[in-house]
Amino acid sequence: MTEEATDTAEPVRTADLIELEGVEKVFDVRRRTGLVRREKTRVRAVDGISFTVPRGEMVGYIGPNGAGKSTTIKMLTGILTPSGGRLRVAGIDPSRERTRLARRIGVVFGQRTTLWWDLPLIDSYRLVHRMYRIPDARYRQNLERCVELLDLGALLDVPVRQLSLGQRMRGDIAAALLHDPEVLYLDEPTIGLDVVSKAKVREFLRDLNTERATTVLLTTHDLTDIEQLCKRVMVIDHGRLVYDGTLAGLHEVAPGERTLVVDLDRRLPPIEVAGARPVRVEGPRQWLAFPASASAAPIVAALAADYPLVDLSVREPDIESVIAKMYAERPTAP
Ligand SMILES: Nc1ncnc2c1ncn2[C@@H]1O[C@H](COP(=O)(O)OP(=O)(O)OP(=O)(O)O)[C@@H](O)[C@H]1O
Numbered sequence: 001m002t003e004e005a006t007d008t009a010e011p012v013r014t015a016d017l018i019e020l021e022g023v024e025k026v027f028d029v030r031r032r033t034g035l036v037r038r039e040k041t042r043v044r045a046v047d048g049i050s051f052t053v054p055r056g057e058m059v060g061y062i063g064p065n066g067a068g069k070s071t072t073i074k075m076l077t078g079i080l081t082p083s084g085g086r087l088r089v090a091g092i093d094p095s096r097e098r099t100r101l102a103r104r105i106g107v108v109f110g111q112r113t114t115l116w117w118d119l120p121l122i123d124s125y126r127l128v129h130r131m132y133r134i135p136d137a138r139y140r141q142n143l144e145r146c147v148e149l150l151d152l153g154a155l156l157d158v159p160v161r162q163l164s165l166g167q168r169m170r171g172d173i174a175a176a177l178l179h180d181p182e183v184l185y186l187d188e189p190t191i192g193l194d195v196v197s198k199a200k201v202r203e204f205l206r207d208l209n210t211e212r213a214t215t216v217l218l219t220t221h222d223l224t225d226i227e228q229l230c231k232r233v234m235v236i237d238h239g240r241l242v243y244d245g246t247l248a249g250l251h252e253v254a255p256g257e258r259t260l261v262v263d264l265d266r267r268l269p270p271i272e273v274a275g276a277r278p279v280r281v282e283g284p285r286q287w288l289a290f291p292a293s294a295s296a297a298p299i300v301a302a303l304a305a306d307y308p309l310v311d312l313s314v315r316e317p318d319i320e321s322v323i324a325k326m327y328a329e330r331p332t333a334p
Contacts, residue, residue: 017183017215018053018076023085025071025239045071047239048085055182056213058205060226060247063236069219072236073185076217077107090182103132106176110188113172115160121171122156125178132179139178146174149204166197173204183215184208190225202228223247223316251292256317260288260296262303263311273302284310292317 025046033039046068053059063069074080076089078098087094090104107114115124129139147153150170155163163171169189176184186205190198206229208214218230226233226247233250235243243250260276263285270278271286276299280287290299296314303309 015054016052017055019088021086023049024083026083058209058216060230060233067236068239106181106184108176110191120157166193187219256292257289258292259315262286265308
């Protein structure tokens with residue numbers, strides 16, 4: 001890390017790079033209730049969240065749609081000011097010193113790019129170089145590393161608008177890392193990517209975290225991202241932190257179901273097999289749910305023996321269903 005990139009004017013005193021204490025964000029929303037009438041309502045998007053993330057940790061931040069994840073990340077970058085509580089990133093109050101913080105953090109949004117759409121990829125990097133005043137040697141070194149590890153060599157002269165989603169995402173991740181941020185926020189970094197691109201992105205993030213001890217807060221709907229990258233996962237719902245622990249622990253409090261997707265050679269009534277229950281039938285394709293903790297092997301063997309099987313695949317439980325289950329089984333949940 002260089003002095004310029006880390007801005008050592010005010011060293012971080014604690015090992016925690018991200019600190020939230022009772023953080024709240026309330027939006028006042030005007031809703032139309034009649035032709036002319038409007039009613040003012042309050043939305044508590046983030047409702048008293050406290051957690052800390054030590055330097056070098058990679059944490060999953062998950063929850064259903066509208067739970068408050070993006071609002072939290074926007075407060076952590078300084079785009080939004082909290083309505084209450086205390087928040088520090090690398091010792092800095094984000095909304096008060098947004099520009100200073102920008103040199104210490106990187107942000108990647110899976111659903112929109114920070115790259116210049118009409119320019120070749122390399123031009124976006126040159127602009128980032130100047131905007132962040134990255135020392136030349138450091139910029140070249142970081143660019144070389146990203147180009148190599150993210151396989152960007154052949155793409156540097158291609159206008160961003162011509163890149164595939166996976167290529168663009170790798171381009172965005174590189175752009176977020178050229179200034180050596182200590183903290184990286186990733187909002188759905190693998191959304192819409194094919195299997196190969198997902199694997200590439202995950203491998204890169206794992207190396208980044210191991211080699212550079214970059215602290216990462218990862219928002220995703222893909223449980224595999226969490227499984228492969230994060231030892232710790234935080235679950236937010238209705239603006240509140242409802243779980244903070246390991247992914248294995250989350251499965252224990254909310255054991256999800258896996259799904260067998262079965263292709264038969266013809267339409268048949270719902271399959272009856274021990275250990276699984278039919279949940280959907282569409283022509284010759286059927287879906288069977290079974291407990292995530294159980295093995296698929298005996299079910300598959302029974303299916304193969306009794307049914308005209310053409311193909312089958314196993315789907316992991318998605319985050320939405322794990323969380324839904326968690327709520328169903330928490331009588332005290334709000
Ligand atoms: N600018 C805003 N004005 C009013 N309400 C907002 C605003 N931004 C977010 N909200 C509300 O705050 C709540 C939390 O939204 P947020 O975008 O943080 O959720 P999320 O967990 O990121 O969801 P998703 O997974 O769909 O992106 C939602 O009810 C949303 O409608």
